[in-house]
Amino acid sequence: MKQTRVAVLLVASCIFTLNAFAQDETPTDAEGCKDSPLITRMPGSLIKSCENKEFDQAEMPADKDAEGNIQQKTLEGELHTWDYGTRAGVSEIQVFRNFETALKQAGFSIVFEQSPGTITAHKGNTWFMLDNKGEFYYQTVITVKQMTQEVTADASSIADELNKSGHIALYGIHFESGKAAILPDSESVLGEIAKMLQQNPDVKISVEGHTDNVGSAASNQALSEKRAQAVVTWLTSHGVAAARLKAKGWGQSKPLADNGSDEGRGKNRRVELVKAS
Known part of the structure; x- marks a missing residue:
């Protein structure tokens, strides 16, 4: 009987340890990263990395010329980027359609889109770009503004x-x-x-x-x-x-x-x- 109790305790201990280990291994967002307040993430996605810059430059696809070549728009201002990984089973077109609808509902105007990979949109002086790969997607938000001149030439x-x-x-x-x-x-x-x-x-x-x-x-x-x-x-x-x-x-x-x-x-x-x- 004593041996049975010991065995039960050992099994329970192992289960507890495995559960604790599994909880420790639960994927989480990259440290210090959080969503843009402008648009939510695709449900089930996790932030793999992010970057925030007070002033930088970004290029976003904005049009196509007569030959079908994509024309880039160069923007400067406060820049934020995110790299998201999506949950299993999510398709490229699913991500694309979700963001397309969400942007319109948030009052953004779609400037350029190439299904199912790319969306460029803007609202006032804020520009948004989705670079979608299905299993992961990149999100860029830039608020256009002039740089504060900190170094001067006299x-x-x-x-x-x-x-x-x-x-x-x-x-x-x-x-x-x-x-x-x-x-x-x-x-x-x-x-x-x-x-x-x-x-x-x-x-x-x-x-x-x-x-x-x-x-x-x-x-x-x-x-x-x-x-x-x-x-x-x-x-x-x-x-x-x-x-x-x-x-x-x-x-x-x-x-x-x-x-x-x-x-x-x-x-x-x-x-x-x-x-x-």
């Missing part, structure tokens, strides 16, 4: 760099996406360029525009020329003699970094000042 540092290396790349001059219209937050940097030229009356510069490789080479060339000319126009309207300035565009032909990443493309989109003779 007249003295611009002059020093021009004297030292003959050129300087500036990233504080911002334009409307795909256009040459200068955004208001660029005026502090432009003002320092004008100040540098006023303090160094013998200096002449070439203002040179550069782009990433998103879009055609021809359109990027034209855009870079227009942006360079927009900077020259701003400077002449603020007292700099036109004879001291010229505008030139290089398009995507002179990258500083690999265009294969958002960071690289951001580095390639720039205005350079080149000291002219």
Whole structure:
């Protein structure tokens, strides 16, 4: 009888241990990750990873050209990404239709969709993208906004760099996406360029525009020329003699970094000042 009780206790102990082990192994969301408040997850899904950035860039499919090639829209702002794994038995089209309906119900406008893989939608200045693989899906949300400029180029540092290396790349001059219209937050940097030229009356510069490789080479060339000319126009309207300035565009032909990443493309989109003779 005593042996029977011991055996029962041992079996019970094993069952308890196995249950505890099974509970410990229950899949959970990645640490520190939670859903976007804008849209819920597919039921039964788990967050495998997530990333949050105060300011970054994202590309989302937005249209197709006449040849059927997908055209990307480049957006900048507060960026959040999630990688979800779905429960067993969920199909790609099931995930796609759920998000398509949920986005519309939440007031989003569908900008682009390619069933069953991709949806791009926006509501105000918030953009959403679903990249759906069925067994897992990626979710991207970006709230478009201007970057808070934390590093500034002043007249003295611009002059020093021009004297030292003959050129300087500036990233504080911002334009409307795909256009040459200068955004208001660029005026502090432009003002320092004008100040540098006023303090160094013998200096002449070439203002040179550069782009990433998103879009055609021809359109990027034209855009870079227009942006360079927009900077020259701003400077002449603020007292700099036109004879001291010229505008030139290089398009995507002179990258500083690999265009294969958002960071690289951001580095390639720039205005350079080149000291002219």
